[in-house]
Amino acid sequence: MSLINVTNLTFAYDNSYDNIFENVSFQIDTDWKLGFTGRNGRGKTTFLNLLLGKYEYSGSIHASVQFEYFPFHVKNEELNTIDVIDEIYPDYLHWELMREFSLLKISEDVLYRPFDSLSNGEQTKVLLATLFLKENSFLLIDEPTNHLDRNARKLVSDYLHAKSGFILVSHDRSFLDNCVDHILSINKTNIEIQKGNFTTWWENKLRQDNFEFAENEKLKKDINRLSKSAKQKSNWSHKVEKTKNGTTNSGSKVDKGYIGHKAAKMMQRSKAMEKRQRAAVDEKSKLLKNIESADSLKISPLAYHKKQLAELENVSIYYSKMLACTDISFTIEQGERIALSGKNGSGKSSIIKLICGENIDYTGVFRKGSQLKISYVSQDTTNLQGNLTAYARNNGLDESLFKSILRKLDFSRVQFEKDISTFSGGQKKKVLIAKSLSEKAHLYIWDEPLNFIDVISRMQIEELLLEHSPTILIVEHDNEFCKNIATKIIEL
Structure with missing residues (x-):
């Protein structure tokens, strides 16, 4: 056991309006399994980068351990997985790697496949196995659950439960509850540490x-x-x-x-x-210094003239004659909140593309109501750029409504002047969600909307969907969220 001592830490980015951290002091035991939480843009990834020595700061950080950051940057994803691992950690022992593979249920044959041929879940698990080979290091694990399906999340959570000596950034409540014993939270005015899991911290x-x-x-x-x-x-x-x-x-x-x-x-x-x-x-x-503003969100769904909005009957979808999914049957009726569930690669995104009107090869029967208005939230945020005013104008949004939704999702007014491309991953997803909430539609389709989104915002979105009951088809791997909001779950 050793301690990481943070004393009077103060940091601001160049040309920033205010400090991200100001005279922050606390201690971390390197044996802890530490969950790291806080609203988007508060500085979680920034703090990990400060531990890694990437930025200059005032105050001090003293530690007798090395820090290792996850996810690793893979320079050449075309290499075989065994060569990728060798580049990251050339001193590993094969039997130790196989031990970690066994715990994460990874087959040995992935070592001899190109890394870019692995699914997102397989890549995450391979890199985690490599990370835990590094002894005498304190591990900084930044949002490992993004793009992991529900089964993979449970597996990775159980894996981390048996480990110690890490900071874990995650917004998945069930995931955190299963594998951490302390919570480090960035609040509005301070940073604090409490013993226990996320639920204990939230109740306190x-x-x-x-x-x-x-x-x-x-x-x-x-x-x-x-x-x-x-x-x-x-x-x-x-x-x-x-x-x-x-x-x-x-x-x-x-x-x-x-x-x-x-x-x-x-x-x-x-x-x-x-x-x-x-x-x-x-x-x-x-008083009220650390009470988070979590005002109620609103949505204006349109009423469709028929009860049934869409139907799939024995639908199979193909890409270049490769089968993406087979014999899918379900209906979407007005007022339903449908969670589309299944392993990565089971065809969830393909079904969404079909319903949204993309030109996809399929067999079976697919019916969609005429003049059905759909509001879509994509997984992808890479093309977001420009300021919010221009984004609202280019997408035909009511700028005042759009920005008021972002304010309720914890955007500061300063953020409105910045380029969207500089936003954190969670803030970019909030832009897409606020766009969808600003649109009047019969059907809302959200594809993994909560990746990078902080816990408090997830709770706001839950309350919104429960209160206003829009017709929505959602792909989301946050088990707690789906359990709370879904009226129907379609398992692929």
């Missing part, structure tokens, strides 16, 4: 939020009471002061010294009340 956070809300309400009442009292005392002192130049009811002259003294005392009490009020306001400003 809700308790703290509720406490702060209660304290805030109490302070509001106190401030109102103090404000009324201070105003009343001030009015009294001014009334008394005015009597200095008058007479008593009996006609005799007033004692100006006595009244002046009384008015001064009342004014002093009034000033004291105002001081207490200002102190209360200052105290109030310290």
